[in-house]
Amino acid sequence: MHISEGVLSPSLLAAGGVLTFVGTAIGLKKLDYDRVMNASLLTATFFVASLIHVPLGPGSIHLIMGGLMGILLGWISFPVILVALFLQMVFFQYGGLIVLGVNTTIMALPAVICFYLFRPWFMQEGKKRQIAAFSCGFFSVLLSSLLMALALFSTDRGFFQASLLIIAAQIPLMFIEGIITMFTVTFLAKVQPEFLQIREL
């Protein structure tokens, strides 16, 4: 999910930068004292999760945890993902500084969309919350891969085939993220319900 430097067109890079700037500004405004720890814990999760490759079939997959972040943080996903991607760029040379805006938008925008779509269900007890958590994990990966495919396709029409492959490649991850988000939320609701901030929001 990290687009490298020198692949995308300048106009797209600028658009990604602007969206990330606006998203981060809104996110920082919404970030209050009580949620700083939640946000930083999820930053650390995002930063580390993408390092753990699980070999599966001929390739390997890794988690993104965008759905979990979206449903718990909403707009705060923007600064969280921006910081995590920046640190991944500095320490692991993933992505690049110029494409940081686009990469952040690709992962954070779906998280925000999922927040608005599924948060009402998430507030309710039982099955509905589980379904909302699963959907969040599932749709955040789906929307991210769609955005990434769109970014590649709008830069070069020749990327069409590759764009379709990207979406196909993410299908297993959509289910896995959905299940893991669902289990994480169920577990947190039992042992640490205040982390989910169900009452305050």
Next chain:
Amino acid sequence: MKSSFLIKFILPILLVCLYCPFSQAHKIRIFAWEEDGIIKTETQFSGGRVAKNAAITVNNGNNKELLSGATDDQGIFNFTIPQAAKENRFDLNIVVNSGDGHKNSWHLSAADYLQGKDLPPPQKTTNERNSPVCVVDEEQLTRIIQSTLEKQLAPVKRSLAEQQDKKPSIQDILGGLGYIIGLAGITAYFKSKNINS
């Protein structure tokens, strides 16, 4: 209840995953080294999976394309050193693009791939052809030693090239986590000021 959940839900997903021939990665890696007049390149994704059929472009120092091709099933692409590069002693910039947003390059300087390649071609002397005793002069001896050395050093060169692109280490990970804790502290400090005021 639990076993039926496993069979109905998780098993199909695992099967889909096992049959899915693609996967995602963060980064594509390429490394190249010279071996016996041929430049060998190897590409792989950050998870260690080889990059099949990725486009490779070889440019000179001024970004002028010298040749292009694609990697095979093992992620390998080999090419003989282009004549123009040999004559002008170009530094080569080998770019790989997997087409899914991943791109990387490897810089191979002329000094690296032309080392010892400036000897004149071998010339058979009349003395050598007629005499039953093989006389090896200094130049031929150098050539023999060089070709043996090249064969012996090829795996070392490959491994050196591979190691230049370092993987994330535990220090990197802990360093990153440290930054996150620090940033959380700074944010909490400023946000707490707002509460107090």
